[in-house]
Amino acid sequence: MVTIKSFIPISFSDWDGKVSAVIFLSGCNFKCPFCYNKDLVFNSKDLKEISPETVKDYLKNNADFVDGLVITGGEPTVFSDLPDLCREIKKTGIAIKLDTNGSNPEMLQQLIKEKLIDYVAMDIKLPLNRYGEVTEIKGIEQKIRQSLEIIKNFNYELRTTVVPGMHTGDDMLKLARDLEKIGVNKKFFLQQFKPLTTLDPKLEQVRPYSQNELEEMKQQIAPYFKKIGLRI
C-alpha cells in the first residue's frame, strides 16, 4: 500500500515550468550510498502518514496556484498500487510528474499508456554497467534499458547526482555516449551531491565537486545531449 510520508505544499524547483506540490513515498528497492533521504525511506515509522485524500483536497483548494504534483521518494514504483494513486489524483485534473530509478519498466509502461502521468524524471545512478553498486537486483541493467526505451518518446528528463569518487569525468563521458546511442538524450541534468545524512556515512566527509568542476563536466558531455543543465 502506498505510504506518503512527507509533503511539500509548494515548490519552484521540483518541476521546471510548473508550480508543484511534492509527495514523498517511503519505500525503495535501491541502496544508493549517496542517498540523503534515508530516514524518510528506511526509518519513517515516526513520521505521520498523509492520506491521498488530504493531498487531493489540498490540490483542489490550491488549484489556482499549484499546477503540478511530483511523486517522489524513495522509489514510487515499488508500490504496486501506485497507478491507483495516480488515478485518484488525476481526478483533480492536475499534471503528474514521476521521479523514478527506472527499475520497474512494466509499471512505467502502464502509467504512460493509461495516461496516469505526464512527465518522467529518471535518475541514472551510474554508468549502466555499474548498477550493482547501488542495488542487488538481478538483471537490473536490462530493466533500466527497458525503461529508457519506454520513456524515449515521452516527456522525460534524465539526471545523475555526481559524487566525487563514484563519478569521474570519464564515467560521465561513457554514460553520455551510451545514452545518446540508446536515443534518450533529449534532456539531461548533472546534479550536485549534498553530503548530508547520507546512507553511507563515509560519504558525508566527501567534498562535493565545485561549481567550476561541474561546469567543466557539463561542457564535456554537452555535445551528446540536445539539452543539458546543471542543478546545484
Added chain:
Amino acid sequence: MANGMRNGMKISKLVNEFQASEKNRLNYWISTFEKYSHQKVIKLCRDAGASTEICQVIAEDIDGVVNNDTSMSEVRSLIFALLARHDPKSATRFRAPELYVRTSKEKFEVFDKSKITKSLVKETGMDLAVADSIALETVQFIETLNLSYINTHLIREIICVKLLEHGLEEARKRYTRLGIPVYDIEQMIGKGISTDIKRENANLQHTPETINWIISGETLEQYAMLRLVPSHLADPHISGDYHIHILSNMATRPNCVQHYTPLFFKHGLKVDGTGRHTSVAGAPRHLAVAIQHCAKVLLASQTQMAGGQSIDCFNVWLAPFVRGLSDDEIRQAAQEFIYELNQSYVARGGQVVFSNVNFELGIPKWLKDVPAVGPKGEISGAYGDYEEEARKFLREYIKLKIKGDSTKKQHMFPNDAFKVRPEHFSDTYNDEMSLIHQFIAKFGTPYIANGVPEWQTEQFNYMGCRTRLDSAFAGPWGTQRTGNDIYITLNLPRIGLEAKGNDDKFFEILRSRMQKMTEVLLMKHKITDDTLHRDKLLPFLTQKFDGEEYYQFKNTTKTYGYAGLTEAAKIHTGSHLHESKSSEEFGLKVIQFMRDYANKMTKEHGLRFSVIASPAETCAARLAKLDISRFGSKNVIQSGTKDAPYYTNSHMVKMDANIPFAEKIRLEAPYHPLTNGGHIMHIWLGENSPNAESLQELTKKICTKSNIGFFAYTRDYSVCNPCSNFQYGLQNTCGNCNSDDLSRYSRITGYYQRVEGWNPSKKQELKDRYRYTADTCKCE
C-alpha cells in the same frame, strides 16, 4: 593686637592670595600691556562696586606711587589692598575675576549682562523687564561659581534652568540648545553605530558622514518634537500610540518622489535647481548622457528629501535615445547607470541614494500618443513608436543585473519594479518575462507590480519601500513628479489591548487615533509648504519648467500606516488572522475603516490622503517593546522572542503561520485594493535553487488569479568575504574555501541588506519565516 594691625595682617594675607591667583586671570595678562592711568583705576574700582568717593581716594593714593612706565598689572594688587581697607565688599568683587566669555565667534568678550537680556528678547520674544530680571538672576548665579571664564553654551544652560525655575516653559523651548551628549559622540566614533540611537536604516556604514547624519538627525528630531509637533500629538508618538516616521526630517524634508525625467531631457540639468552655483548640463544628445542625467536627478533630489528616489516608466522615457544604438552601446549606458547608483556613497549620511526604477514591458496606453522627448531635447514622434527600443533596453538592463558586479554579487540598487499587464503573458513578451524570472531565480531582487486586477488603475507606480501612486486622485499625470510627504504607523495591537474585546470601543479608539494622525499629516503639509515656498530650502524641487514647479506638492500623499494587524486581531477576537473566519473579517473591517476615513479626509481637505501597509523596520520592534512596558509581557501578543519582540508587518499573516500558499494569498490579497498608499506580498523561497520557468508560471498565476498588487520573491543567500563565492541560503561556511566569514543577505521590508546590519528584532523575524520546504512542512 590693635585692630589696625589685625586688619593689616588680614589684608596682607589676602593680598598674597590675590597675587598668587593673578596669573590665572585673563584680565591680568591683558593689563600687562596697559600703561597705568588714573582713569583706569577709577573704572576698575567703580566696576567693583566702590563709591565714587572711594574710587577717587584710591586713585589718588596710587598716583603717588607710580611712574610713567608702570603697567596696570603692577598696580592691581595695590588696588585690591586699598579696596580691602576701604570697602571689603568691593574688594571681594575685584578679587573675583572679571568674567570673560568665550563666544561662538572664537573670541573672548567681557561678560556683559545686557547681552543676555538682548538675546532672550530676540530669541524668545519675551518682555524686556522679564528678560532683564532673568539676566540678573543668571549673573548672580554665575558669580557664585567663581569661574575664570565661561562659554556661551554654559550661560545658555544656566539661563534655561532659570527659565525652568520660573515656569517660563515656552521661552525655554525656544531658548534651549539642542544636540547630543559628549558620551554619545564618543560612542559613535569609537564603537560605531551600535548605540541606541537610530538603527532605523539598515544601509548605514561606519564613516564620518554617517556620524554627521546621525547627530544632525537627532538634533533636528529634538527640534521637531520641541517646536513643531505640539505635545498632544508628540506624546502619542513617544508613548507608542503611533509612530511618526523620519521625525528627523520633519522640519526640512518631504519623504519620497517619482521623478519625471523627460523634463530634464528637454531642458537639461541644473542639480542645484537654479544653475547659478554649479555646472549646468544641456539637453542630452546621447543615451549615455541621458542616463547620467537620470542618475544625477536622483542624487541631487536625495539631498532634499528623506526617502526613496524613483523613476517611473524608466525604459519608456529613455527609448527615444536607444534608437539606432548597438546592444553594446545600450549595455554600456545601462551599466554606467547601475554602477553610478551603487557606488555614489554621498547621500544622507554617506549612504547610496535609495534609488528605484519602474519598467514597463511595452508602451502603456496612456503614453502611446504622448510626444516623445528625444536627443537634444527635441520631440521625435510619440512614445508609442518606441516599443522595440523600450523592450531592448529592458532586456539589456536585466542581463546586466543578472550578471551582478565584478565579484558576481548582486547590485543592491536601484530597486527594480516590473509592471506587468494582461498582454504581457502572451508569447510576444516571453523574452522579457523569461529574463525577469531568471533575474528573480538568481537573486530574488526585483518586484512585480501587477497591472492585471480590476482595482489597479491604468497608470500606477511603486517604489521599493512600497509607496504607491495611482490615477485616482489626479489622473495618470498625478503619478509623476510627486510622492509621499509623510506617513505615520498606527499601533493596532495597542488599540486591541485598550478595547478589551469591545468592538465599539475598538473603532472609537481607532477613530480618535486617526484624528490625531490627521493633525500631524496636515501639520507636515504646512511645514513642507513653508520649506518649499517660504524658506526656499528645496531648490531642486521648486525649480521651474515651463513656468511650473517641478515638484507637484499638491499631489503629495499624506499617509496612514499600520502595524500588527494580526496581533490586534488575536487580542480582539482570540485568534490570528489566519486562524479563524471572524478574525479574518475583523482585520478587513479595520483596514476598510482606515481607508474610508482616508477617503473622507481627501474629500474634506482636498489633499491626497491614503493608507499604506507600512514598511516597518524599526517601528515594529519599538511599538512592541513599548506595549510590553506599558501592559506587561503577559498581556501583550507579539511575534518575536522576549529579547527581540516585534509586531508582524502591517496586515501580513504571522511569519511562522503554517498555511498553504494559496491561503496566504487569499488572506493578504484583499488588503491590496484597500491600501492605495502601498502594500507588498513576500514569497519566501528558501534555499533550493528555484527554476525560473516555474517562477514565471507562479507570477502569471498570482497576477491573473489574485488581487495582489505588488509582490517580491525573497531568496536568502550568502557571499564568502575572502573568496567571493556565492551560495544560496543563509550559510555558515563557504562551500568553496570553507571560511566562516560570510555576508548573509535577505530582504528587509522591501530592499536587500546584509543580515549583520539588522537590529535584533529583524534578525528574529528572519528566523521565524515559514519556508516552503520539506523540513518545515507538516501537512494535516
